[in-house]
Amino acid sequence: MGVTDVVTPVRLEDLVAALAAATPQTRLLAGGTDLVRSIRTPGSEPDTIIDLTGLAEFAYVRLDGGTLRVGATTTFTALQWDPLVREHALCLGLAAAQVGSVQIRNAGTIGGNIANASPCADGATALTALGAEVTTIDGAGTARTRPLGEILLGPSRTSLAHDEAITEFSFPALGPEHRSAFAKIGSRTAVSVARLSAALVVRFDAAAGTLDDVRVSLGAVGGAAFRASRLEESLTRLPADEATAQLFAEGCVAAVQESIPGRYSLPYKQHAAVGLAYDAWNMLALSPPCEPAWA
Amino acid sequence: MTEDLQYVGGSYPVHDVAQKVTGELVYGSDFSLPGMLHAKLILSTVPHGMVKRIDASRAEALPGVVKVFSHENSPMDRFCRARIHPGQDLAEHDETLFSERVRFVGDRVAAVVATSRAAAEAAAALVEVEYEELPALLTVDEALASTDVLVHSTGNVAYESEIDKGERPDLGGAVIVSSSTSTPRVHHAALEPHVCIAQGHSTGGMTVWTTSQGVYAARTVIAELLDMEYHRVRVIKVPMGGSFGGKTEYIIEPVCAFLAHATRRPVKLLLDREECMIATMVRPATWTTIRTACTPEGVLLDFEAATTLDSGAYASSTPDYSIHMCKKVTKLYRVPHYQHQSRAVLTNTPVGGACRGWGAPEMAAATEIHMDRVAAALRLDPVELRLKNMVEPFDTDLVTGLPLGDARVRECLERGAVAFDWAARRARPAGRGRLRRGVGVAAGAHKNGMFGAFPEASNMSLKMNEDGTFELNASLHEVGCGIVTTMKVIVAEVLGVHPDRIAAGEADTATTPFDYGTYGSRVTYVVGECARVTAEKVKARLLEAAAELLKEPVVHLFTRDGAVHVKNDAERAVAYRDIARLSEMRHVPSIAASTTYYAVSNPASYSVQFAEVEVDCATGLVAVNDFLAVADVGRAINRGMVEAQYQGAVQMGIGYALYEHLDVDEQGRSGIDGFKNYHIVNAPDMPDIQVLLVEHEGDDGPFGAKSVGEIATVPTAGAVVNAVNNALGTELSDLPLVPERIIAALHAPEEVPACSSC
Amino acid sequence: MQLLLTVNGMQYEVEARPTARLLDVLRDQLGLIGTKEGCGEGECGACTVLVDGRAVNSCVMLAVQARGKDVLTVEGLAQDGELDVLQQKFVEYGAVQCGYCTPGMLMSAKALLMANPVPSEQDIRIALAGNLCRCTGYSAIVAAVKAASGHDATPAMVLPGEAEELAAEVSTDPETLAIVQEVVEAAEAELIQGTPPAPEAFPSPGAPAMPPGAPTAPADPEEGE
Missing domain, CATH: 3.30.43 (Uridine Diphospho-n-acetylenolpyruvylglucosamine Reductase; domain 2)
Incomplete structure (x- = not known):
């Protein structure tokens, strides 16, 4: 010892x-x-x-041109209330607000959430949808920036070297035409580890009434949060209506099924994904609130 | 008479509230003594096996480590953790301090004693234990089927009983309904972990400070195990952070006492959360099938039930628990014939034992889910069906033969149905969308002490101090529900003096008279009546003294506001403090009295509860939106605390219905190791529980009061499950209704899954 | 390692293991046992303290993380023997049963009210979501926090302040008091001589002790029984 x-x-x-x-x-x-x-x-x-x-200088949220930069030691509480996050990365703020309890959000940081590499990490789901890159520094003083997906390898596994620390997350700030949402299913309303989480980012072309730049990420299915690329493509250029919501929900179900085939939790998660998808969709407020078709 | 009550029926905080809000109260876990050692348990990592080798050398080499104790260097005498008095039947002595043959993941293998907790923890990790694994019986089905593998040599069925009472009438034309319900293994989850401190003395005696629900029983278990005379073992109750039955049995006290005895040092044994969950005690899982016959109008003709209960690895109190599950239905419903087979089955899983309600919440869940099936079969409203069958005041319990007393369960149901607006809510459609609403009702019955089974009694004494204040000397075990306050209020009412003028302490075998402790729903009804009777004796002495002084016959006098008054003469009174002065001068005899009160009855306490839920059919999550608990309390001694007890009990019941379970996997390990994965209901998910009290005074408790703390949680789960079934049109009856089960019931009813944690 | 901590406005210099949790230092070294440990994994909130005004779980925070910051524990809530309004309301509303969650609840509620003096019920429930209670069902706790934030509500419990009032004890009437006094004095005198008086040796109360017009028998002998 x-x-x-x-x-x-x-x-x-x-x-x-x-x-x-x-x-x-x-x-x-x-x-x-x-x-x-x-x-x-x-x-x-x-x-x-x-x-x-102690690294107060890494606790920040900054808009740098079109890029939103979030320092690694920014707490979830800070993210939850940050006006820049609300404006340019709402799904991250929503995810932060659903992490643990007030006490956990006051102490827990976005950098720790990622480096801990829990498949259920709410921050990871949101940052994945935002297309975040991660900047790190190592013992030689070398700074590196790489996509979040290259950092998160699986449950409790990252590509971070033992002498490497995350310093910043950066991603394109969402503009006024963008909407984003984060939804989570836990076993309680508040203070619950995600059993399934989703972040959804879309750009809404008001003139055409259609969606583009669609980004969907799912968490707590499989080893790490991932983008449902096929689903994203299938929603592009579709109108923001109830039918698209249904396609989105079906796509989430398919993504869950593909991600954890045969897994014990699949029977539940594939159904719950429908609810999760509608929760996220309705948060975008692009169509009147809608419900699963069977409902 | 009720309107004359001055203190009874008011609302008072727990007696030590000021110390609790300031943080100054020293709980068991805060307690320390000079030179105190710390113990850390080493628990079995296999569900069944023999300890082949224990190597403590690396552990004992660590600085600060005093010694490692195991079966190799400790007494192997057996004890019964559930023994509450020396002559008890049904006390299986099946447990040793440390096991050579381990019987569940969490069985005690060894304990490290060190000078600091950190050293004890570090050393515990260095103790090497080698097991020879034996086949493990992880379910009751496996245990029942096994003939060669036995959890204990006495066989895997720890206890079997059958009750068959009354006459089965002609069932021609009767409607037969069958159901089967399972209830989960759950943990009490008191916020304070289990803790005990013991100090061996060079006199050969010892003192034990424990957060126990019964110090005398703790003394019996410790003294017998360590072969000490009772008077050399002093057990003191210290403030505790909740119990709910989880601190009724003597699990860590014997271990801690032994460690202190062996080291001749003060030793503290404080468990961590995971140890509390797997290595102390759980509410046993149960499976109950019910078959009833009733007339087409809904009058019960026959009630047959069979219960299997998972005792876990040691019998503990589960034999008695299984018997008690047979004694619940006939407290609630009139039925000409009642038959109930029950058995407690040993398995290689965490130990089952006492938990709030002692079999009643389990049986109420099964019964009330069943009654809703009957109502559905007969197309009757659930309230109507229950009203056709409920007992009436002063009925006799068919099973126990004991009078049920002033049983006001009908009144609870009728008043509750009105207050909850049951008929209108039930008539409202559940909806066909994603969110569906439903309402459910359930009733429950519980007891008031152990009269009829045990020589139920309590002892206490009360004296007036030199300044006219009072001291109650009783073995009180405050568990957080305000029993010390309850006793003060009862005494205050009798003496006509504010409760703050009365001191009452907690149990200490060296100084307070014998009492079983806080369990069995006996405190208000039995101990409280003992307090009332004792106070009446003291009051008689006060009146005698005052009569002489005031030159008035006793019948002309009454007590109020700390003085004896002359009736119809507002001018004349003598204050207690002046009587005390005379007493001090030996002009009047000492104002004191002692009582042994023997309980004379054991009526039923009742609660009827109404739940409204909203089920998210997409996620399977259930929200309890509204909840009404109606309580047949006889008389609320401390109204605010009765309501608060109900609110907390309903919270526990909602958890039982929807969230909580402590399953083991194929390796016998619990996936649950703390509050991260064992979810107790938190504030955002709790509705504001409404409580409606039905008061009367037809029973033998103080001022008519009956038990509250256990009955309050008895019907809750049934009400919630019935509401979910009402919302979904399902027949769910395997608790808890975790989202997986609800989703499966909606989508693939044929494959309703077991629980999983994530 | 050497740590400088400010706890409840007092500066402390403590020697602690580098990995000591804030909870351990508070309880074991500063003797501030009001902060409780219920789970050791940041789930139950019994160990909640405020660090620079924010609620944190001291069981998942190293003491070194609190260096140079202001730590407030339940012991620091009352000022000059006067309970904080939250403590007072917890008493009045019966928000305390076993009390083990109480310090953590108070601290979470304190942080809430410092940031949001008039929270809604939902705000309160979310602020307390990380504080588990197994006794109360939270109703009384939520009511107490509401009351502390100025919401109007009827207190549930008899207040300690009121106790005095309710306990306003009746004094012995002057005539009887005179008799008591006489007995006591006589007894004291006799005790000095070593002969205790017999209990029946009451002096006669005399005629004046019975007020004129007093009835000879009570109207209702059962009254007050």
């Missing part, structure tokens, strides 16, 4: 220095809501904890 050291960098240089000293047994603490419990399990104590919560 070694004694774990905790270092709390407060500037980027300190972080790089800390990362340079990191070993595979080093863990990064980005809020602690998952990590603190796991490191207390005897036998799994890290040699060093790099406490990222």
Whole structure:
């Protein structure tokens, strides 16, 4: 039982220095809501904890031209209430608002949510739909930016090196013609791990009354959040009406079925996907609220 | 008389509320002693097997580790965790401090004792245990089918009983309805984990501080196991953060006492949440089939039931639990013939035992789901059907032969149906859209103490202090439902003095008189009546003293506002503090009295509950939108607390109906290890529970009061399930109604799944 | 490692393991046992404290994360012996049963009211969603928070303040008091001489003790029984 050291960098240089000293047994603490419990399990104590919560400079939401930049140590509470997020990435704000409890949202950060790589992570579903890229820094001080999909490899698995920390998420800011939504099915109204989550982004061409730039991401089905590309294509140029809502729901069901064939949870999730899809659709407020056809 | 009640029927906070809101109250988990050691359990990771080897050398080499105890170096005498008094029947001594043969994932294998909790935890991870696995019986079906593999050598059926009462009438033309209902294994989920602190003394005695529901029983179990005379074992009840039956049995107390005895040091054994969930006790899972016959008009002619209960790995109180499931229906419904077979089956799963309601919520779920099937078969309204069959006040319980007392369950149902606007709500269509609404009703019955089964009694004494205040000396076990306040209010009412002028402490085997403790729905009815009788004796002494002083006959006097008054003469009174002064001067005898009160009856308490739910047919999630609980309480001693008890009990019942389950997988492991995956209902999902009290005073409790804490949760799950079935037109009867089951019932009724956690 | 913490306005310097949780430091080193541990995984909220005014679960936060920040625990709610309005309302509304969730509930409610002084019922329920209670069904807790935020409601419980009033005890009437006084004095005198008086040795109350016109028998002998 070694004694774990905790270092709390407060500037980027300190972080790089800390990362340079990191070993595979080093863990990064980005809020602690998952990590603190796991490191207390005897036998799994890290040699060093790099406490990222001191990096105030990475807690931000900024609009940089057409790009929205979210610092990795931004808490869910900050995201939930941030006006830029509301305007340019509503689905991320909605997802943040549904993470855990107030207490968890106050401590938990978007960087930690991604690095923890839970298949149920609400933040991952939203960022996937937003087409987010992830910027990291490593112990050599090298910054890299790569798509979120390259980071998330599966349950608790990422491509992050042991000396690599997420510093920022960036993605094209949604414009005034865009609408976005996030829906989640848990086992309670509030404070529940997602059993299924979806983020939906569309651009609505008001003149034509049709959708384009459709982006659908599903979470808590399979190892990591993913884009349902075929579904996205099939909805492009369709009118924002009830029939499209139905196609969207059917597409979500198909995506769930393809993602977890034969899985124990499939019988439930394939049906629940219909409800999830309609919840997300109705949140776009592009058509009068609609219900599954069978209802 | 009721309008004359000055304190009874008011609303009072729990006695220690000021300490609770400031955070100063020292709960068991906060308790520490100088030089205290910390213990950490090592639990079996296999469901059934022999411990082949324990290597504690690495653990014992850690700094701060005092010793590792296991079957190899500890007594192997057996004890019964559910024993509440020395001469008890049905107390299977089947458990040892540490197991050599482990019987479930969570069975105690060893304990590390160290100078700090961190050291104990670190060391526990270093204790190597090697098992020789045995075939595990993880379901009651496997256990019943197995002839070679036995959980205990006595056989896999821990107990079997059959009740057959009354005469079966001619069933020609009767309508026969059958149903089968299952209820899940659930955890009590008290917010404070289980904890015990024990200190061995060099005198050979020991003191145990525990968050238990019964200190005398804890003493019996500890003293017998450690072969100590009772007077050398002092057990003190300390403040606890909830229990719900989960701290009724003596699971960690014997272990902690042994560790303290063996080390001659104070030892604290505090479980973590996962240990509480898998290694203490659970409400047993049950399966009940019911077959009834009734007239085409809906009058019950025959009621036959069969229950199988999963005892888990040790019998604990489950034999008694299974018997009690046979004693519920006839408290509620009149039926000419009642037959009920029940059996408690041992399996290699977490140990079943006492939980709020002691079999009643389980049986009420089965019965009330069944009654709705009968109503559907006869096209009768569920309220109407129940009214045709409910018992009347002062009926006799067909099964126990005990009078039911002033049983006001009909009144509960009738008044509740009006208050809930049942007829109109039931008539409203469920809807055909995604969200469907339904309403359900269920009734339940429970008991008031153990009269009829045990020598039910309580003891206490009450004395006046030198300043005219009072002290009640009783073995009270506050579990959070305000029993200390209840006792104060009862005494206050009798003496005519504000409850704040009365002190009442909690149980301590060295200083407070014998009482079983807080369980069995006995506290208000039996202990409360003991308090009333004791207070009456003290009042008689006060009146005698005052009569002499005031030169008035006792019948001319009455007590109120801390003084003895002369009737019809507002000017004349003598304050208690002045009587106390005379008493101090030995001019009047000491104002004190002791009582042993023997219970004289065991009437039924009732509740009828109405639920309105909204089911999301797309996700299978159920929202309870509105809920009314009607309570036959006899008399509310502390009105606010009765209502609050009901609100909490309904919350627990909603969880039982919709969310909570503690299943084990094929390896015998519980996928549930904490509140992350064991969901208790939180604030956004709880409706504001309405509570309607039916008050009267035809029974033998103080001022007519009857039990509340357990009956309050008895009908809840049935009401919720019936409402869901009403909304969906389904016949769901496997609890809990998790979304998977609802979706399956709507889409593929033939394959209703078991529960899964994620 | 050495930690400087500000808790309830007091500065503390503590020596703690680097991985010590904020909860452990508060309870074990500062003796602030009001903060409870119910689950150790951030699910039950019994360990809720405020860090810089925001509610967090101190069981999933390292103590080092609170360095240089203001920590408020339940012990810091009352000021100069005066209960915070939330504490007072929890008492009045019967929001406390076993009380183990109470400190965490109070802290979550405190954070809510600091950010949103007049929350709706839904706001309250969402703010308390991470605080589990197994006793109350939340009704009384929600009512108490509402009341603390100025919503009008009828308190459920007898207030400790009212207790005094209700307990306004009747004093002994002057004539009887004089008798008591005489007995006590006589007894004291005799006790000094070593002979305790017999209990029956009451002095006669005398004629004046019986007010003129007093009835000789009560109108209703059962009254007050």
